Amino acid sequence: MSPSDPDTLHEHISKQYDHELFDIRSRVLSLGGLVEDQIHSAVKALLEGDTDLAERVIVDDYKVNSLEVSIDEECTQILALRQPTARDLRLVVAVIKTITDLERIGDEAKRIARHAIDLAAHFPKRNQLTELGELARQARALIRDALDSFARMDVDTALQVAERDKQVDSVYESIMRQQLTYMMEDPRLIPVSLGIMWSARSLERIGDRACNICEYVIYYAMGKNIRHISIDQVQQDLMRR
Amino acid sequence: MSPSDPDTLHEHISKQYDHELFDIRSRVLSLGGLVEDQIHSAVKALLEGDTDLAERVIVDDYKVNSLEVSIDEECTQILALRQPTARDLRLVVAVIKTITDLERIGDEAKRIARHAIDLAAHFPKRNQLTELGELARQARALIRDALDSFARMDVDTALQVAERDKQVDSVYESIMRQQLTYMMEDPRLIPVSLGIMWSARSLERIGDRACNICEYVIYYAMGKNIRHISIDQVQQDLMRR
Numbered sequence: 001m002s003p004s005d006p007d008t009l010h011e012h013i014s015k016q017y018d019h020e021l022f023d024i025r026s027r028v029l030s031l032g033g034l035v036e037d038q039i040h041s042a043v044k045a046l047l048e049g050d051t052d053l054a055e056r057v058i059v060d061d062y063k064v065n066s067l068e069v070s071i072d073e074e075c076t077q078i079l080a081l082r083q084p085t086a087r088d089l090r091l092v093v094a095v096i097k098t099i100t101d102l103e104r105i106g107d108e109a110k111r112i113a114r115h116a117i118d119l120a121a122h123f124p125k126r127n128q129l130t131e132l133g134e135l136a137r138q139a140r141a142l143i144r145d146a147l148d149s150f151a152r153m154d155v156d157t158a159l160q161v162a163e164r165d166k167q168v169d170s171v172y173e174s175i176m177r178q179q180l181t182y183m184m185e186d187p188r189l190i191p192v193s194l195g196i197m198w199s200a201r202s203l204e205r206i207g208d209r210a211c212n213i214c215e216y217v218i219y220y221a222m223g224k225n226i227r228h229i230s231i232d233q234v235q236q237d238l239m240r241r
Numbered sequence: 242m243s244p245s246d247p248d249t250l251h252e253h254i255s256k257q258y259d260h261e262l263f264d265i266r267s268r269v270l271s272l273g274g275l276v277e278d279q280i281h282s283a284v285k286a287l288l289e290g291d292t293d294l295a296e297r298v299i300v301d302d303y304k305v306n307s308l309e310v311s312i313d314e315e316c317t318q319i320l321a322l323r324q325p326t327a328r329d330l331r332l333v334v335a336v337i338k339t340i341t342d343l344e345r346i347g348d349e350a351k352r353i354a355r356h357a358i359d360l361a362a363h364f365p366k367r368n369q370l371t372e373l374g375e376l377a378r379q380a381r382a383l384i385r386d387a388l389d390s391f392a393r394m395d396v397d398t399a400l401q402v403a404e405r406d407k408q409v410d411s412v413y414e415s416i417m418r419q420q421l422t423y424m425m426e427d428p429r430l431i432p433v434s435l436g437i438m439w440s441a442r443s444l445e446r447i448g449d450r451a452c453n454i455c456e457y458v459i460y461y462a463m464g465k466n467i468r469h470i471s472i473d474q475v476q477q478d479l480m481r482r
Contacts (some may be wrong), residue, residue, distance in 0.1 A: 069466050076334060083324035093317060096337065180431065187428045190421065194438075225310050 017082050024074055024095050025151075028102070031067045032147040035102050036140060038064065038109035039206065043136040046116035046199060047129055054120075057113035064106035068099045090223060094216040098150065101209040105143065108202040108209075115202075119195045128189075131178065132196055132203075135171045139203040142168060142210035149214055155221045158214035159235065168207035175200045258323050265315055265336050266392070269343070272308045273388040276343050277381060279305065279350035280447065284377040287357035287440060288370055295361075298354035305347035309340045331464060335457040339391060342450040346384065349443040349450075356443075360436045369430075372419065373437055373444075376412045380444040383409060383451035390455055396462045399455035400476065409448035416441045 012018050038057055045054035075096050078084060084092055142161055149157035179193040179200075219225050224237070253259050279298055286295035316337050319325065325333055383402055390398035420434040420441075460466050465478070 072466060076330065079320065079334070080326045080330050085321045089317065089321050093320070093337070096334070097341065100338065100341065180435070183424070183431050184428050187425050190424050190431075194421070197435075225313060 020074070020078055020082070021088060021091060024071060024078070024092070027067070027071050027074070028095055028098055029147060029151055031064065031071065031099060031102050032143070032150070034064055034067065035105050035109065036143055036147075038106055039112070039136070039140055039143065042109040042112035042116060043133070043140075043203075045113055046119060047133055047136075049116075049120040051117050051120045054113040054116040058110055061106055061110045064103055068103040068106075071099050072096060087220070087223075090220045094220045097216050098213050101212045105206050105209050108206050111202050112199050115195045115199045119192060122192045122195070128179075128182065128192065128196060131171065131175050132200055135168065135175060135200055135203045138164075138168050138171060139206045139210070142207050146210040146213040146217075149217045153217055153221050155218055158217040158221075161214045162211050165207045165211050168204060172200055172204040172207075261315070261319055261323070262329060262332060265312060265319070265333070268308070268312050268315070269336055269339055270388060270392055272305065272312065272340060272343050273384070273391070275305055275308065276346050276350065277384055277388075279347055280353070280377070280381055280384065283350040283353035283357060284374070284381075284444075286354055287360060288374055288377075290357070290361040292358050292361045295354040295357040299351055302347055302351045305344055309344040309347075312340050313337065328461070331461045335461045338457050339454050342453045346447050346450050349447050352443050353440050356436045356440045360433060363433045363436070369420075369423065369433065369437060372412060372416050373441060376409065376416060376441055376444045379405075379409050379412060380447045380451070383448050387451040387454040387458075390458045394458055394462050396459055399458040399462075402455045403452050406448045406452050409445060413441055413445040413448075 038060065041053055042057045044050065045057065075092050078092055082088075142164060145157055145161050145164075148154070149161060176197060179197050182189045183193045215225075222237075279301065282294055283298045285291065286298065316333050319333055323329075383405060386398055386402050386405075389395070390402065417438060420438050423430045424434045456466075463478075
């Protein structure tokens with residue numbers, strides 16, 4: 001993406017307006033990068049029992065929050081002063097929704113960091129965490145690709161993310177079954193298993209939010225709200241175009 | 242709220258525009274009522290082991306989704322055609338955000354309904370569910386009051402909801418501790434306790450989303466984004482006005 005992106009540039013006489021639209025898009029990507037780092041650190045803290053790192057994730061959440069509020073205000077300014085229509089309007093609406101999801105992903109990272117602190121006191125066995133590491137890797141990849149589809153407003157990548165979220169759900173289900181077995185076999189493991197289950201749930205939700213972002217990309221590109229419509233349906237619509 | 246509400250009527254020459262703004266507000270309240278019913282039925286299904294009712298909640302989620310999409314489209318239309326500014330713009334933005342939260346509350350109701358189906362097969366003891374019933378009662382009251390503050394755009398009610406969410410959190414924490422104790426004492430109870438924990442988590446999240454709606458009401462009324470600001474700070478700001 002660059003300020004000379006054909007989506008935005010040739011439509012407007014005001015170079016300032018182009019710059020504003022470019023700016024909110026690139027600030028969404030900054031927010032996305034920040035949130036990705038927060039997930040990465042939270043999961044690292046959990047897997048390595050690093051409570052200092054977990055504390056830092058909790059403290060740094062304010063950065064996510066203040067950037068989100070600032071982009072939100074910029075969007076409202078653009079709506080009020082530029083009165084965008086068509087594609088530009090869809091961009092601003094997509095940005096408003098995307099940053100809400102990114103901020104809530106930041107909240108999930110904070111929750112994982114809190115579980116990291118609780119679990120560090122219980123020394124979970126290494127093999128209890130293997131699958132969680134894999135789930136985290138997949139969830140982060142989804143966020144990265146969702147942001148990539150947002151950066152390029154690329155519908156194909158967006159649709160792929162939605163497909164891949166099914167794999168995340170299946171790893172999540174497997175972790176839940178595994179931890180249930182551990183708990184039933186040895187009740188002393190219950191607190192640790194619960195911490196792992198809650199963290200897994202947070203990661204699964206992060207995957208869902210990556211899908212939300214992809215839905216906004218498709219809404220922007222196609223002018224169509226695809227929430228609650230199956231991916232197959234969207235792909236058929238795409239082929240018909 | 243009525244179409245002759247002073248907030249909206251005397252500002253616009255176009256009666257049609259007034260009607261549109263009135264319409265999205267009243268449709269948000271319809272969506273809110275629908276979502277409240279879904280929570281009520283999901284929790285009733287859980288407490289009474291009524292799987293038919295739980296199935297109905299799951300099926301009826303499409304009504305929540307389609308109403309949300311329809312209001313969302315109406316908002317985008319108003320932004321494009323009416324190019325609202327100031328208070329009207331804040332209303333439309335508040336509506337867009339509120340309906341997202343309402344739709345996600347509907348998702349939580351669906352999750353509770355799924356747990357109701359799982360738990361019905363396990364016959365939880367009645368006393369395991371007492372506190373969950375209380376949590377559900379409090380969470381639903383928060384939603385009702387959040388919607389009431391939205392209907393009247395009343396900052397005082399909105400601030401009270403945010404305060405009362407702390408009680409919801411405390412009942413939630415108590416349920417989590419209680420279920421942990423049950424599980425440790427009798428591992429056969431683990432599946433039931435987990436179902437209760439997940440349902441409690443959904444209800445706690447519903448409380449959080451009621452608070453989000455209240456934040457949008459305050460944003461509309463005060464022109465100020467209070468997310469991530471303490472209630473004390475907002476109250477001080479209010480007194481200074």
